[in-house]
Amino acid sequence: MSHSTELPALYRTNRFLARRKVLTLVGASFHLFDDDGELLAYSRQKAFKLKEDIRIYADEDQSIELLTIQADRVIDFSAAYSVIDATTGLKVGSLRRKGMASLMRDTWEILDDAGRVRGQMIEDSAGLAILRRLIDFMTILIPQKFRVEFDGRPVASIVQQFNPFVHKFTVELFDDGTDAPRPLLIASAILLLAIEGRQG
Template sequence: MDNKFGYDQYLVRQKIISVLGAKFHIYNPNQELVMFSQMKAFKLKEDIRLYSDESMSEELLTIKARNVIDFSATYDVHDPSTGEHVGSLRRKGLKSILKDEWIILNPGEAEIGRIKEDRRLLAFLRRFLSNLIPQTYNVEMNGSTVSTFTQNFNPFVTKINVDFSSDPARILDRRLGLAASVLLCAIDGKQSGA
């Protein structure tokens, strides 16, 4: 399949220990690398770029924070090949202290969905007792779950299984969904002190 955004399932891996910054590898269901990103360490304003491979010669997607420090940060997602503003992802600031929640915005800034961490009790236990409990996020659009992001516990590598199979009509733009999964890896890594 030529279209790197055409799969129903992906695996996003982030190596926790990296002096130069976070590295993200995105694999298709056949365990083939379809995207790569290296997020520079010590940047005040997130600017994540997804490339077709580790050579970083072909840029597929950009994810940029609007502000330097913002607890309710908004990240704009662009497709550099077309110049298209795909949409935005906005973290629900105070609400995310106890349970992560993100708002999915279309290019016109209208809310089209939400990404919600699973049950409140598990979210509470993760934050205050143990980060060993894997996270699950549900992507909700038009009153139904169209995607899930499920974290696998590993102390050295953060892995998120991305499943779009409950969205055969492709209500959620896969580019926006994959941008969200990378952001969840990056933000979770900072919260857990990685």
């Protein structure tokens, strides 16, 4: 079977909506849409799985795998998640949750393929983050916002869109000339839905 050398649509867009349905008995489903409502990627997260292994596909038939996200341990409190570009089979980097820091303010480290810390994904404000944790309805009034930095420069923003039944994030990727791998940035948004979304 021949493979096209054209980049998947997911890697060619700078803005998309990431959505996670939470009312399902068999796990969670993820959809990524562009501004026109076209499907960019799909994933299904199995329920009761002790160690995360998230596969991202270009379609709901799961015929074209784009990304694999694998946890390095069973408990996700301070887990690191390897991000593998399924089209090349290469590890593009990893995301490591800073467990203690995330109790008050969601914080992730972004590592390159050599394991070096190159950036971070962090919730917008420590004060607002604490309010969201202490008062449930504050997520309605003040949705979560994350900034993503790579080599000290902003490369993406992730903003929660409140919905009581579906977790949603609007994701914007900035074309600022850094060498931040696009699959790694996309995986950042998916992990927020899969891991941090459980607290919402």
